[in-house]
Amino acid sequence: MSKYSESQIIEIEVRLRQAMLNLDVAELDAFIAPELIFTSYLGQLVSKQQDLPIHQPGILKFRALMPSERYNQLNEGFSIVSVQMHILDSYEGTEIDQHYRFTRV
Template sequence: MNKELVVSYEERLRKAMMQGDVDGLDQLIDHQLVFVNHFGQALSKQDDLEAHRSGIVNFSNITFLEQRIILLQDSAVTVTRAALAGMAAGNPIDEEMYYTRVWQMNNDELKVVSGHCSLVQ
């Protein structure tokens, strides 16, 4: 595993989130996902996919501003500062967030197994 590979998966995830590509997200997210959002809610993979499928979350822009990558044996941790624009539950989004994600290599594919986001104030 190398940083370039992790960056490419982060970019695939960013594009899938912006496009509302539920099939793409399904391929990138592990079935065991636990994602803690900025409200402190622990969400499953199905919760995350349903938010995109239903349009509860709809991003018009996601720009990565800064990214750190920690490589481990068969996994990687990413810490990404991102500018977001779009809608969430009918409310406009125009914020910066930090995302921390754990990517695990399984069968020559990286998948997100855990994530967390925090609002930049």
């Protein structure tokens, strides 16, 4: 079965959201695997090395990250989390109020 229980997965998701809200790049660095492949809402592929600098103060500022429609699937040796997120933030001064879906393994 998965290395983590469902309650541990939920706690990790909470910590990840807090790190994003607090612009805690060190915590994000610890959470994000070196081999990250992130697909942006524009369909662009982003690596960990490309993603972390965006979370530096001044570029991206999250005001709220509100999860809904969360699905956790525990498998042999890994888990899959899919969550819809209502995001209120600003990116380089442009205000954003959008719903996105994220899937993490």
